[in-house]
Amino acid sequence: xxxxxxxxxxxxxxxxxxxxxxxxxxxxxxxxxxxxxxxxxxxxxxxxxxxxxxxxxxxxxxxxxxxxxxxxxxxxxxxxxxxxxxxxxxxxxxxxxxxxxxxxxxxxxxxxxxxxxxxxxxxxxxxxxxxxxxxxxxxxxxxxxxxxxxxxxxxxxxxxxxxxxxxxxxxxxxxxxxxxxxxxxxxxxxxxxxxxxxxxxxxxxxxxxxxxxxxxxxxxxxxxxxxxxxxxxxxxxxxxxxxxxxxxxxxxxxxxxxxxxxxxxxxxxxxxxxxxxxxxxxxxxx
Amino acid sequence: xxxxxxxxxxxxxxxxxxxxxxxxxxxxxxxxxxxxxxxxxxxxxxxxxxxxxxxxxxxxxxxxxxxxxxxxxxxxxxxxxxxxxxxxxxxxxxxxxxxxxxxxxxxxxxxxxxxxxxxxxxxxxxxxxxxxxxxxxxxxxxxxxxxxxxxxxxxxxxxxxxxxxxxxxxxxxxxxxxxxxxxxxxxxxxxxxxxxxxxxxxxxxxxxxxxxxxxxxxxxxxxxxxxxxxxxxxxxxxxxxxxxxxx
Numbered sequence: 001x002x003x004x005x006x007x008x009x010x011x012x013x014x015x016x017x018x019x020x021x022x023x024x025x026x027x028x029x030x031x032x033x034x035x036x037x038x039x040x041x042x043x044x045x046x047x048x049x050x051x052x053x054x055x056x057x058x059x060x061x062x063x064x065x066x067x068x069x070x071x072x073x074x075x076x077x078x079x080x081x082x083x084x085x086x087x088x089x090x091x092x093x094x095x096x097x098x099x100x101x102x103x104x105x106x107x108x109x110x111x112x113x114x115x116x117x118x119x120x121x122x123x124x125x126x127x128x129x130x131x132x133x134x135x136x137x138x139x140x141x142x143x144x145x146x147x148x149x150x151x152x153x154x155x156x157x158x159x160x161x162x163x164x165x166x167x168x169x170x171x172x173x174x175x176x177x178x179x180x181x182x183x184x185x186x187x188x189x190x191x192x193x194x195x196x197x198x199x200x201x202x203x204x205x206x207x208x209x210x211x212x213x214x215x216x217x218x219x220x221x222x223x224x225x226x227x228x229x230x231x232x233x234x235x236x237x238x239x240x241x242x243x244x245x246x247x248x249x250x251x252x253x254x255x256x257x258x259x260x261x262x263x264x265x266x267x268x269x270x271x272x273x274x275x276x277x278x279x280x281x282x283x284x285x286x
Numbered sequence: 287x288x289x290x291x292x293x294x295x296x297x298x299x300x301x302x303x304x305x306x307x308x309x310x311x312x313x314x315x316x317x318x319x320x321x322x323x324x325x326x327x328x329x330x331x332x333x334x335x336x337x338x339x340x341x342x343x344x345x346x347x348x349x350x351x352x353x354x355x356x357x358x359x360x361x362x363x364x365x366x367x368x369x370x371x372x373x374x375x376x377x378x379x380x381x382x383x384x385x386x387x388x389x390x391x392x393x394x395x396x397x398x399x400x401x402x403x404x405x406x407x408x409x410x411x412x413x414x415x416x417x418x419x420x421x422x423x424x425x426x427x428x429x430x431x432x433x434x435x436x437x438x439x440x441x442x443x444x445x446x447x448x449x450x451x452x453x454x455x456x457x458x459x460x461x462x463x464x465x466x467x468x469x470x471x472x473x474x475x476x477x478x479x480x481x482x483x484x485x486x487x488x489x490x491x492x493x494x495x496x497x498x499x500x501x502x503x504x505x506x507x508x509x510x511x512x513x514x515x516x517x518x519x520x521x522x523x524x525x526x527x528x529x530x531x532x533x
Contacts, residue, residue, distance in 0.1 A: 215420040
C-alpha cells in the first residue's frame with residue numbers, strides 16, 4: 001500500500017514504473033522471437049556488446065542510444081561474418097565477439113573516467129531514470145511494436161520455416177539483421193531498468209514462460225509482454241520497499257512466474273504431465 | 287510452345303563438389319515428372335537450385351519463359367520434412383494459411399477470404415478436424431498432408447515436391463497422389479523427387495534419371511529398363527548381383 005501511495009507522491013517513481021512497464025512489454029515481444037529462433041545466447045551477446053558504445057557516447061557527449069545501437073549491430077554483423085566465413089561454430093563466434101566488446105567497454109569506461117557509474121550500467125538504476133531516458137524508451141517501444149506488427153508474417157515465417165521463406169523470395173538474413181537491430185534497441189531501452197547483465201533474463205524468461213502456455217505465436221507474444229509487465233511492477237515494488245537493485249528483483253519475479261508455468265502449465269507443465277502419465281498407467285493396468 | 291520448366295546446361299556445386307553437371311531438360315505444362323536416381327545423385331540439389339535456394343555455378347533456369355524471381359508466386363515447394371522446428375507455436379490451420387502469404391503481400395494480413403480458402407485446402411487433404419492442433423502433434427503422414435495443403439493454398443501453377451513419401455503411412459501417400467493427379471487434370475505441372483522405384487511407373491508419366499549428370503529423361507517405360515537404369519545404379523546393381531551369388 002505504501003508503494004501505491006509513493007507512486008502517487010513521487011514523480012521519480014512514476015517515471016521508473018512507466019519505463020519498466022514499457023521495457024517489460026518490448027522485451028517480451030522481441031524475446032518471443034529470440035527464443036523461437038534459438039538465439040538466447042545472441043540476446044546475451046548483444047546486450048553486453050552495447051557497453052563500448054555507451055562509453056563512447058558519454059565521452060563524445062551524444063545520446064548513449066546512438067553509440068549503443070552502433071556497437072550492438074556491429075557485433076551482430078561480426079558474429080555472422082565469423083561463423084559464416086570460418087569453421088568456427090556460431091556459439092563460439094558469439095562467445096568470442098561479445099566478451100571482446102564487453103572487455104573493450106570496461107577499458108573505455110575506466111580510461112575515460114566518465115561520470116557514468118559502471119555499476120548502474122551493469123545492474124540498472126531505474127529509480128534514477130531521467131525524463132529524456134524515459135522518452136527514448138517510449139520511442140524505442142513504439143518503433144519495436146510498429147515494426148513487429150508490420151513484419152509479423154515475415155518474422156513468423158522466417159522463424160518457423162526459413163526454407164519456405166526463401167522459396168517465397170524472402171531474404172532471411174535481412175529479417176535476421178532487422179531483428180538484431182530491434183534487439184539492440186530493446187537492450188538500450190532496458191539498460192537503466194535491469195542493466196546490461198540481466199537484460200537477457202527479461203528477454204528470455206517471460207517469453208519462455210509464455211511458450212509453455214500456448215500454441216499460437218500471437219498469444220505467446222501478448223503473454224510474454226504481460227509477464228514482462230507483471231515482473232516489472234512487482235519487481236519494482238520489492239526494489240522500492242526493501243531498497244534492492246531493481247534489475248535483480250524484476251528478474252526474480254520473472255523467474256518465479258516461469259517456475260509456476262514450468263510446473264503447472266496445462267499442456268507442458270511437469271506436474272500435469274506426470275499426473276497424465278500416471279492416469280494412463282492406471283488405466284492400462286486395469 | 288512455352289515450357290513450364292526449362293533448365294539449360296545447369297551446373298551446381300555443394301560444399302565444393304559439383305553435384306549437378308550440365309543438366310538440361312524441359313517439362314511440358316500439365317505433366318507429372320518424377321526425378322529418380324541413387325543417393326547423392328543431386329536430386330534435391332537440382333530442385334533447390336531451380337528455386338534459387340542454392341546458387342548455381344552456370345546455366346539457365348526458366349519457368350514459363352521467365353526468371354525464377356518473376357514467377358515465385360506460381361511455384362509451390364514442399365521441402366523434405368525434417369527441416370523445421372516441430373515445437374514452434376503454430377497450429378495446423380495457421381501453417382496452411384502461410385500458403386496465402388505471397389498473394390496477401392507486405393504489411394497486410396490474411397482476411398476471411400484467405401482463411402476460408404486455407405480451410406478448403408485443409409479439407410482437401412482430409413485434416414480439417416485437426417485445424418487447431420499444434421503442428422508437431424500430428425503424425426508424419428499428416429504433417430506432409432498439411433504441407434501439401436499449404437502448397438495448394440498458394441494456388442500454384444507448378445509444384446515441386448522433395449521426397450514427399452519418405453516415412454509416411456500408406457493412406458497419406460494415397461491421398462497425396464490422388465490430389466496431385468487432380469491438379470494434373472487442371473493442367474498444373476508437378477515435379478517430384480522420388481526414392482521408391484517400385485511405384486514410379488504408376489505415379490508419373492515421365493521420369494528424369496539423374497546421377498549428377500542427366501542419364502535419361504523420357505516416358506516411364508523408356509527410362510525404367512535394365513540397360514538405362516544400370517547406368518545410374520551401377521554400384522547398387524553390382525552389389526545386388528554379388529549378394530545373389532553368395533546367397
